[in-house]
Every structure is written in C-alpha cells, then in structure tokens.
Amino acid sequence: MLKEVLVVEDEMIIRQGLKVLLEDVLGGFQVTEAKSGEEGLLHIRQQLPHLIITDIRMGGMDGLAFTAKVRQVSKDIPIIILSGYSDFEYARSAMRQGISEYLLKPVNRTELSEVISKIFKPTEVESIDTSKHFQKIIQYIQENLSKEITLHHLADYVDLHPQYIGQLFKSELDQSFTEYMKEQRLKRAKELLRDTQLKVYEVANLSGYKSPKHFMTIFKQKVGKTPIQFRNLT
Template identity: 25%
Template sequence: MFRILITDDEPMIRMGLAKMIKQAGLFDCEIRQAAHGEEALQVVEAFQPHILFTDIRMPTMDGIELCRRLSEQGRSMRIIVVSGYSDFEYARACMDYGVKRYLLKPVGRQELHELLLKLRATEEEKPNLSLVPVRELNDWAMRLESAIWELRLPDVKELLEAWSRRYPAFSLMPEQTAELFQEMLELIVARMNARGNGTLNLPHDIFVSVSHNKYFESLAYAIEMLMSRIKERRSGKRKHPVEEAKAYLEENLRREVSLEEIAAKLGLNPSYFSQLFKQTTGQTFIQYRIRSKMELAKRMLEQPGNRITDISYEVGYADHPHFTKTFKKITGLTPSEYRSRLGIE
C-alpha cells in the first residue's frame, strides 16, 4: 500500500487533491494531510510516506524549508511541489533538495492522472537507487545545469568526463544505471524550468544499455539539444508562451491545429502547456480554438461575397452541418440567421 502525504494550508485544496487521487484508482493508498511544513515533519516521522505533495507558501514552515529538512534527514520519498505559475522562481530553491516534479495550480484531473502513472511506475517497477547519495546527485545536476544554462560547453564536457570517472563507484546494474542517468537529466531540466518559465521538456528518455558509453552518448546528446533550444530562444525576444500559442493558432485557423503540435513548437510539455493555457485564458485549448474559428467565420460572414459552404471549409469544417451546429452553439444563431441580422441576404 502506498502512503501519501498532502501538505497545504488550505483545507479545501488538501481535501480536493486527496479526493482526486482516490478517484484516479491507480493506487491502493492511505492518504494523510498536514497544514504546514512543521506538522508535515511530524507526520513523516510516524507515517513514512512514499509520496509527498506540498504547497510552497505556507505559514509556520513553508514548502522550501520542508524540502530542505527532509533532504538533510536523507528521506527518499518522491516530492511533488504544487505551485502557481508565478511561484516557479521562488520554487527554484527546491531543486537543491531533490524536487523535480511540479503540478500547476489549479490542479487538473488529467495532469494529476498522468503524474500518478509516472509515480506508480517509479515506485513499483524501478530499482532502488539508495546506493547513490541524493546530495551528490543533486550537486552534479546543479553544476551541469549551471554550465548548460550559461552555454559553457568546455565546462559541460569536463563535468561529463568527471562524472564518467565517478559513477562506476556505485556498482549499479544496467537498469539502475539507466535510472540514474534519467534522474540526472530530469533534475537538470527541472532546475532550468524553475528559473522562471517552466517551458523546457525532456529531449528524450535514457534507456537500458549494455554499453556504458551509450549512457553518456544519450546524456550528451540530450544536453546538446537543451543548449540548442536555449540559444534559439535567446536569439530574439520571446513572448509569453500562451501569447505565442495564440498567435500561431490565429495564423492556422483554417486547419485543425492540435495542442500537441503547438506544445512541440514551443518546446513545452503538452500536459504543462494545457495547464498553463487554461490558467492564463480561462478556457481549455480546444474551447479557445473553436471560439477563434467561429470569430473568423463571423468576419467572413460579414462579407456578402462569401458563400456559407465555402466559409465552413475555410475555418476547417469539411462537414457543413457540424459547422452550422457549432456556430449556433457559440453565437446562438445559425450562419444564415447571423447574416440576416446584419441585413445580408
């Protein structure tokens, strides 16, 4: 049975998160709650949770101090920070204490479900890396992330060479080695995202191999891709990712642009992008896309020379009845009725 602890100073958030975890049905679990970090430390001592969800801003003891204390105690639980988009810079300190997973408030069922699946796989299927000190792994990740962020390629190469001399001392099996390198990569990306925009995703996963060189080749290639993305973003002034997404969608309203397509274009994790888009616009991506298409249709309907069937195709609806139904759902009028209101026959 999995033991889960939820720490937040708002009772409704604690109870809501606990309810969603139970309803997901992925864990046979016991869930306990704490109102702040100090209470959480007491619960951890007696409860020994496998997974901890914690807010950042709490009275008495905040989430960062809680993570620091748990790290000092050598606790091996998985920690998920639940924060607002504006708290990412503040949450950066958590990287030093092994935190590499985040949920964006308000927490959605789909995002939570995906995270729980990953946590279940991590806890049930992967070997235990207790032979690798958490502090040391965090230190290597911190040094590598700093060199990557500052585009210091010689230092990156030097750190990878030093790591290649160090990690054999842990005497890990191939499966454990793959997890170790994956953990390193995830920590690096998490530290980068905590710098403020949270918009980089993993270039790829690191898989089990019989060759030690393969692990380093895979890690080096991932780092190369990360550095390339950083260079690309710094070549011009970058807008807020949601504004970029909206602009891209406006340019492509005549076809069915998917959330995954835009997320990939922006270098975002689709799940994270979905949360961020809804939090920023108040609408899901699909809702926004449909409304944008109908706004374009309205502008085209205002031009007497445009036939309604042609407009339907122009906004990406090959099925004309479906277009009519959608337009009426959004505007309250059929396309013909909308034109009649404008005095256009």
C-alpha cells in the first residue's frame, strides 16, 4: 500500500523534485503538494498523511508554526523539516518541538532515503511479512535462472514496487539485485559444469546467459579459468 506524503513547500521546483524522488525514484509513496502552511493544514484536516515534509522558511506561516498546528491535530505524524544552511541552528532547535528529522537543501536523495527508512522501520509483524515476500522472490529466481529476470518481473510476481524490491536486496543481503543475479548465474553454471556433461553453450543457456561467448568471457574473468578448464579440474 502506498504511503501518503504531504510536501509543504512554497518553491514549486522543490515540491516537484521531492514528488519525483518519492514516487518515481524511491517508490512506494503518493505525494500531495501544498504551497503554504495554511494550505497544508487544509489537507491535514481532510486526511492525515503518513509523513509530512515541510520547508522551515515560507511566506506566511513558517515551518515551525505549521508544525505546531499539526501537533494540535496529531502527535504521531513523522515530520521532516527542510532548511537552508543559514537556518541550520534554527532547524536543530526544532527537534525539540516534535520534528522527526531535518535535512539541508538541496535534498540529497541518499540522505532522504536513509531518513525515510529510519522513520518507516518495519515492526516485527511487518518484518515477518517482508521476509516471506523476500523468500518468495528468492525461490522464483532459483526456479527461473534460465530466463530473463528483472525487478519488474519480480514486482509483478509478488505485487510490490520494483524500487522496494531493490531495497530489499540491499537490506536483506547487503548487495544489489544485479550483483545477486550475477552471483547466482555463475553459481548455477559451476554446478552444471561440475555435475553434468552438458555442452558449454547448454550450461550458458540454463544459467541465463544469452550468449555463450559472453558467458565464457564472464566466467574466465570471475573464476580465472575457462569453463572447460574448470570442469576438468573438478
């Protein structure tokens, strides 16, 4: 389920940039934009978001005044304050007023991702659910290594966002999806070379390599031996 994020920022280019970052780059979020604190409060009174990101300096109601109003409605909504370098100390003092995090402009996508991951750290029940999804993903990969597999294939299979699945590989295995796929294809190739008498091109095909020549090049680079040399030595 998509998490609702309210972005309160009077600069349109920053609002739209955050919308793209959250919806298209990180994924799993649906952004509502507000160009002022007053407009942000109107949205909150209609529907409480899962997260609020607000600029600290805006025309009219500033970020701290807006935050104070939000806290009258809800004590629990996580709030991220955006500030320029000159407002650094001002923003830090806001941490005592119920702000979850603050980020300096321009927003760095890696920092934003880390902050959001910390805010939405899964509970034990959600962790179990995530683990089940991930085991299902791993099983699918093992059963379909001979085929092309992308994050979008996996997303369709388990009904999750591709970007979220990519993040799962990082959090669960500490490696990227691409790194994992390369590792598993090479592992499968070694098993087939060691345990069968299949021809090299057949091993390549069953391990998911489209080109036997490419397979032999990659194998030599990673293993230090050609497929035939590896087979003869095992």
